Amino acid sequence: MRLLIIEDEPGIAGFLKDGLEEEYFAVDVAYDGKSGLDHAMTNEYDLIIIDWMIPVISGIEVCRQIRKSGSVVPIMFLTAKDTLEDVLFGLEAGANDYIKKPFAFEELLARIRVQLRSKHQGDDSLRAGHLNINPGTHQVFYETSEITLTPKEFALLEYLVRNKEKVCTRSRIIEHVWDIHFDSDTSVIDVYITFLRRKLEHAGCGNLIQTIRGVGYIIRES
């Protein structure tokens, strides 16, 4: 589990880093908002801890920017404030939890575990490269832009991505996506592959679906 801590006070940052590393987390530290945001955007973390009051860019703004990029990484705030108003303000900016300073390390740890648990199990999205598919909401994203698909288009793409790196034969596709179990000489698959390719291309995600002539199709990560 990889964590990012954005905290300017070296004392607190060091205390957190050491304590969390003892718990076998991989911990990065950033000492201001700008550098923290930089880290968050260029690396993949399992959780981010942000102090409310940090230099250059405020904690709340960092949080907002991270959410704006489409990331759903769990974010926890460290704050000296704990009026209901401030808490709500933080939650609105996209935070998942907050903890008031001074805090017991034990409590922080327990709350981190709650967040990690809930995030990991809640995220059942499928991926292929920068393409993200969420079967729960029927949404597809390429990087940060959403691709709107019809139900059949979605079902086909979902099947291909679930079986990425594997060749999907035409007969398997027609069975799994169309639920047709007898031989038929339909060309729906061709048509829908065309639809999908067009929409993916338009979103900047060209060349994802490759043809295996005489057999079927395949999606490769690279």
Added chain:
Amino acid sequence: MRLLIIEDEPGIAGFLKDGLEEEYFAVDVAYDGKSGLDHAMTNEYDLIIIDWMIPVISGIEVCRQIRKSGSVVPIMFLTAKDTLEDVLFGLEAGANDYIKKPFAFEELLARIRVQLRSKHQGDDSLRAGHLNINPGTHQVFYETSEITLTPKEFALLEYLVRNKEKVCTRSRIIEHVWDIHFDSDTSVIDVYITFLRRKLEHAGCGNLIQTIRGVGYIIRES
């Protein structure tokens, strides 16, 4: 919003059910741990309230079992204890919040609202663009003008806004807003979407609710 209460004292259970239904939640009650766990596993709730001390299976064990199944539903504990030790124990078991008995109904309500807010998605407040929803007073404002909604209209709009930027499927809507859990070919949703759109349009807030054909609806900020 659909809640489950697991509480063996009929007095408290009834008091909670009535009070929460007055606030337009859909409320189910279970009177022991076993039946509560059963409900939790076979239905989808937005939040679960569990008493620490209940018969057959303890509250803490019910909580653990729910988490073990992979569910991330917010769980709140009712408890007579509130030492740090007990709180940590509850958090470890997978709870999101706890409230000490005896409690004020108002406080419970506020905590429920915080959980619902923070859970559904990071940047979720009950706002969508210039639309403002107040679950406490059941009022809706667009900019400065109030929009008068019936209870069902309000519940539907609230559910959509709580899940803004996410697709709300027809089956989820019928479960969480109408509390209907079997397949039915009703068209109430369509009708209420029409009602809402008409009232929103009339207030100058057109185009808020978008249709995802074959799937459901979504509210987007922009």
Added chain:
DNA sequence: GGTTTTTTTAAGCCAATTTTAAGTTTCAGC
């Protein structure tokens, strides 16, 4: 108990999606 408001049902219409079908292009093997 009657009146008003809210909720649900049902039916016709329209638009988006899905399928069919036909013409065009690409590719592998000769």
Added chain:
DNA sequence: GCTGAAACTTAAAATTGGCTTAAAAAAACC
């Protein structure tokens, strides 16, 4: 390079599903 099979593209037909309206049923209010 030729040839035939497979895949691609396009347009039009068929189907499905959502929107709207009106009226019936249920609930809330006096």
